[in-house]
Amino acid sequence: MPESTTTEASTGTQPETNISAAMRDTVGTELSRQVSYPVSESDIRRWAIAVYWPEEPPAAFLDAKVAAGGVHNGIVAPEEFNPFAWAVAERRAANPDAVIDTNDPDNVEIALGIPGPGLRFQLNGGMETWYGVRMRPDDVITSVCRLGSYSERAGRLGLMLFSRTEDTWTNQNGELVKKTVNTLIRY
Template identity: 30%
Template sequence: MPDKSVITDEMRAHLNVESEPITYDVEKGAVIKFAQAIGDPNPLFQDEKAARQGPYGGLIAPPTFLRSLIPGEAKKEFPRPFPNNLDGGSEYEFFEPIRVGDRITVTRAIVDLTEREGRLGTMLFTTAETRYVNQLGQLAATQRTTGISYATPEGEK
C-alpha cells in the first residue's frame, strides 16, 4: 500500500450522493435504432407486429439499451486524481422489462472507491451504481460500472 492515499475526504464526500434525476421516454424509434446499431434482429426489439403476439404484448428494449439513458451530471464534479481512464466493466441486474412507452428516471451515485497498485502504477477504481426506475415507481434495473483511473500514459500496453 502507498504511504499516502490518493483517496481524499473530498472524494469520499461523493459516496452515495445521487446525480440530478433525469427522466427519459423510451421511444419506439430509439429502441429500434439501438437494436439496429448493435446488430440484434430479435423481433421483440424490432418487429412491432411480432412483438405484439409475444410475451410482453409489444416491443421491449434490448438489455443494454439502458446504456443510452445517460445519467445527469453529478451535483458536484468528482475530483479525478489521474488524467487517464479505462472502462473496467459493467454489471446489470434486471427486475422489470423496459417497454416502449415507459418513462425511466435515471440516477447515478459513486458507491465505492478503492485504490490498488498494479501494472499501471497507482490505480483508483471507482464503482458507480446507476438506478433505472419506471413510471410505476418500480426499480426496473441497476447497472454497476467500474472506472479505472491511472497516471501512467501507456494505458493497456
C-alpha cells in the first residue's frame, strides 16, 4: 500500500492511509517520563478526603493504626490517587522543544518530532485502566508514556485514525502500580 499523509480535505479524495512510514517507525517510542516526589501519608489523606467528600473517607486511608490492622498492613492510597497532581520531581519529553497545543490533532506526532497526518478533528476514543500494587507512603512513582499503536478504520466521515498511548506507572521497586491506555480518534 503506498504511503500517504495527504488528507481528504486537501485533495477531495479518500487517502489510502494516514499512517506514514515515520509514524509507523515511532510505535513504542517514549513520549514522556515523569517521576513523583515521595508519596506522603498527608498526600494520601488529602486525596481520600477530596474523593470521598462529602462522605467521610474510610479510616484505613486516614488512621495508620486502623490501616495497620487491615488487609494492606498499613496506609495505602486509593487506586485513583495521582502522585503527579500537585508537583512533579522530574519531567522529560521526547521532544522538549515541541510547542504542544492540546487542540491540535497532530499533537502526538509533534511530541515525537515527526510530521502528522494533518487531520482536522479529534475525539476521545476511551480509556482502559489496570491496577497493580497499591501506592504507599514513601513510594516514588515513575510514569512512562509511550505511543502504543496506530490503526485505521473507514467511517461515515472518511478514514479514521486511531492512536493509542500507554501510560505505565511503576514504583521504586519496579512493580506495576497502574497502566492506562488512551485512544485518540482522528479524522
